Amino acid sequence: MKFLIYYLFIFISLLYSNEEIKYNNYRIEINVINCNMYFYGIIDGEEKLIKTYKVATPKITENFPKEQGKILKVDLNPWWYPTERTKEEFKKRDIYLPNAVPPGDKNNYMGDFKIHLSMCTKDKGCVYRIHGNLDENSIGKRTSGGCIRMHNIEGKEFAIQIKNILEEGKEVLIQYT
Numbered sequence: 410m411k412f413l414i415y416y417l418f419i420f421i422s423l424l425y426s427n428e429e430i431k432y433n434n435y436r437i438e439i440n441v442i443n444c445n446m447y448f449y450g451i452i453d454g455e456e457k458l459i460k461t462y463k464v465a466t467p468k469i470t471e472n473f474p475k476e477q478g479k480i481l482k483v484d485l486n487p488w489w490y491p492t493e494r495t496k497e498e499f500k501k502r503d504i505y506l507p508n509a510v511p512p513g514d515k516n517n518y519m520g521d522f523k524i525h526l527s528m529c530t531k532d533k534g535c536v537y538r539i540h541g542n543l544d545e546n547s548i549g550k551r552t553s554g555g556c557i558r559m560h561n562i563e564g565k566e567f568a569i570q571i572k573n574i575l576e577e578g579k580e581v582l583i584q585y586t
Contacts, residue, residue, distance in 0.1 A: 430457075435574060437480075437583040439557055441466040441473065444549050446539075446557060448567070462567070464539075465547045465558035466585075473555045473585050474528030474537055480581040483572040485565070486512040487523040492536060495554070518543055520561050522568035526583055530555075541565070 432450030439446050446462040467473040489510040491499070496506045510517045520541015529535040533555060542548065542558040552558075559567065574581060 432457075432579075434579055435459075435581040437581060439464070439466060439583070439585045441551070441585055444551065446559070462559060462563065463549045465542065465550055465552050467553050467555045468551050471553070471555050472530050472532055474526075474530055475585065476528060477582055477584040478526050478528035478537075480571055480575065480583060481525040481527050483525070483568050483575065484519075484523045485568065485572070486521060487517075487519045487540075488512060489514075489517045489519045489523075491518075492533075494533070498554075515543075521565045524568055524571060528583070528585075539564070539568075 430450065430452065432452045434451045436449045436451060436456065437446060438449070444464055444466050446464045448459045448462070449456040450459050451457075490508065491506045491510065499506050504516065506516060512521075518540070519538070520543070522541055524539040526537040526539065527535070528537050530537075537555055539557040539559060541561040541564050545560060547553075547558060548560055558564075571581060
């Protein structure tokens, strides 16, 4: 009998330890100065920190959105459509970008994923994204033109998770702080 109770206890413990928490909604906070991205789950009005990511954030000289926004959609293996401003910046480094850079191209700064944000600024428009990178050493630094860059492997896993959340009809809010 003692054996049976012991194994029943182990079984129940394993059953509940593997149970995934179902959050109502989610929130992402980007700490620009510390180059951290915090991912929270929200259930019954309470936030729970799910994971913290080290990211590259906008340069000190760059403008970025100040209002709260939301995730609009996720693209895996995305094309990159550089803005005219971006193409001019690259031209200064003798890099001539086409209007569309295909997935896998050495100049596709989106990497393996692109998460579209709803936020806009007057000077740049609605071009803000969370995406991969071509230089892993940029992570943890203020090096971007306004977007949030992630490590490629964990970023792709995060993008797939966000894509699944959106497909469930749930909302993911986001704010730069």
